[in-house]
Amino acid sequence: MAKPTNRYVCQSCGASFPKWAGRCDACGEWNSLTEEAAPDSAPKGLGAGRGRRLEFFGLAGSSSAPPRRMTGIAEFDRVCGGGLVPGSAILIGGDPGIGKSTLLLQAVARLAQEHRCAYVSGEEAVDQVRLRAQRLGCASAPVNLASATNVRDIVASLDETNGPEIIVIDSIQTMYVDNLDSAPGTVAQVRASAQELIRVAKRRGVVLLLVGHVTKEGMIAGPRVLEHMVDTVLYFEGERGHQFRILRAVKNRFGPTDEIGVFEMGDGGLGEVANPSALFLAERRGDVSGAAVFAGMEGTRPVLVEVQALVAPSPLGTPRRAVVGWDSGRLAMVLAVLEARCGVQIGANDVYLNVAGGLRITEPAADLAVAAALVSSLTGEPVPADAVVFGELGLSGEVRAVGQSDTRLKEAAKLGFSSAIFPARRTGARGGRGDNGLKTVELHHLGELMPLFQPGARPQRSRHRDED
Numbered sequence: 001m002a003k004p005t006n007r008y009v010c011q012s013c014g015a016s017f018p019k020w021a022g023r024c025d026a027c028g029e030w031n032s033l034t035e036e037a038a039p040d041s042a043p044k045g046l047g048a049g050r051g052r053r054l055e056f057f058g059l060a061g062s063s064s065a066p067p068r069r070m071t072g073i074a075e076f077d078r079v080c081g082g083g084l085v086p087g088s089a090i091l092i093g094g095d096p097g098i099g100k101s102t103l104l105l106q107a108v109a110r111l112a113q114e115h116r117c118a119y120v121s122g123e124e125a126v127d128q129v130r131l132r133a134q135r136l137g138c139a140s141a142p143v144n145l146a147s148a149t150n151v152r153d154i155v156a157s158l159d160e161t162n163g164p165e166i167i168v169i170d171s172i173q174t175m176y177v178d179n180l181d182s183a184p185g186t187v188a189q190v191r192a193s194a195q196e197l198i199r200v201a202k203r204r205g206v207v208l209l210l211v212g213h214v215t216k217e218g219m220i221a222g223p224r225v226l227e228h229m230v231d232t233v234l235y236f237e238g239e240r241g242h243q244f245r246i247l248r249a250v251k252n253r254f255g256p257t258d259e260i261g262v263f264e265m266g267d268g269g270l271g272e273v274a275n276p277s278a279l280f281l282a283e284r285r286g287d288v289s290g291a292a293v294f295a296g297m298e299g300t301r302p303v304l305v306e307v308q309a310l311v312a313p314s315p316l317g318t319p320r321r322a323v324v325g326w327d328s329g330r331l332a333m334v335l336a337v338l339e340a341r342c343g344v345q346i347g348a349n350d351v352y353l354n355v356a357g358g359l360r361i362t363e364p365a366a367d368l369a370v371a372a373a374l375v376s377s378l379t380g381e382p383v384p385a386d387a388v389v390f391g392e393l394g395l396s397g398e399v400r401a402v403g404q405s406d407t408r409l410k411e412a413a414k415l416g417f418s419s420a421i422f423p424a425r426r427t428g429a430r431g432g433r434g435d436n437g438l439k440t441v442e443l444h445h446l447g448e449l450m451p452l453f454q455p456g457a458r459p460q461r462s463r464h465r466d467e468d
Contacts, residue, residue, distance in 0.1 A: 081255015094236025109138035118164035122174030259299030280357035286385030290377030294369035295408035302411035309373035325355025341397030
């Protein structure tokens with residue numbers, strides 16, 4: 001029998017190599033290979049008759065959807081698809097101190113009124129968790145606390161008749177399986193620990209909530225397979241110095257993806273924000289050049305947010321391009337379209353773009369709002385304060401239609417906006433009054449946006465609106 005040899009595993013992507021190298025050939029990460037014991041080889045000689053014959057079923061069946069367990073936190077339940085599904089595993093990642101442990105402690109404190117809940121911390125002592133619960137005002141909730149890192153002990157506590165129905169593991173990077181020689185947090189330990197916990201949770205119908213650390217790139221640390229093993233992956237977004245927190249679903253087997261929940265961090269923990277559009281626009285100032293209100297969609301929810309741009313002469317030979325809350329590559333494309341298709345000269349200027357409120361926009365429907373903010377900053381003519389802007393841009397300068405336009409317009413009308421600049425509909429006349437009472441300006445090409453920022457154009461539009 002050959003003697004097992006150790007292997008070197010990349011802590012970034014999980015690839016294994018027979019010898020050490022300074023750079024991982026699979027993902028390109030430097031100094032990420034660590035030595036681990038080789039796993040036992042798979043059993044040989046699996047022949048016919050040794051396995052159990054599977055029973056197959058048809059797609060159509062009489063089984064009903066599993067009942068969901070509501071936390072009472074509407075924003076959290078929304079992101080999870082309408083509540084927690086028994087037997088599901090949910091992974092929550094985010095920067096340190098952004099509020100992952102705070103939100104989960106608030107959630108299990110409410111769930112503990114009707115279900116058996118346990119909170120297992122591998123990073124804090126029981127007294128430290130109690131102090132946080134007192135600060136959040138939920139110290140009286142019947143939540144079972146424990147401080148442990150051994151997966152064998154946690155599994156033994158789960159695999160009982162009167163075991164917990166909902167359990168929080170904070171965090172998965174601190175857990176370890178005692179039959180592996182590697183240290184906690186390595187690829188092998190994270191994968192094995194998550195696999196054992198998920199296996200028992202699905203067999204017992206327990207809701208498993210895992211807290212995951214993130215890397216400097218913002219991705220959940222550990223092997224990428226960890227995100228494939230769980231049913232739902234949630235990310236906490238937002239700046240630590242900002243009071244807003246965005247909980248975004250990037251994977252959900254029991255609900256829609258790209259759904260968001262908006263929270264506000266306060267002295268008593270994370271509070272729900274029922275109307276995020278009003279909150280994001282609360283500090284908005286009208287008649288300021290370089291600002292446009294974008295009507296976007298986050299999952300099934302319309303969200304209005306202010307896009308701010310600043311175009312200033314550059315003292316350097318290479319102008320700066322700074323972006324917060326949007327894709328920098330998308331900004332470069334919009335700038336190129338403005339210069340090549342509309343004759344707007346921005347190349348020699350510094351460009352700064354910011355999405356107010358800490359929200360990160362990912363949909364291409366923000367192209368037209370960004371272009372309007374850039375042209376407004378360059379010309380000094382403000383975007384109409386009562387207008388919302390949305391639309392996707394093509395490389396030839398055409399303004400392309402986006403989905404759920406009626407939902408965006410309805411949200412804008414509800415918040416008091418009276419006009420909208422968006423792509424021309426495939427059917428119907430250009431401009432006029434929409435179904436929501438908004439004065440609409442429908443564009444086919446980005447060049448049609450330029451006359452709106454000519455000196456003296458805004459007073460004429462205002463008089464035209466008053467005549468209507």
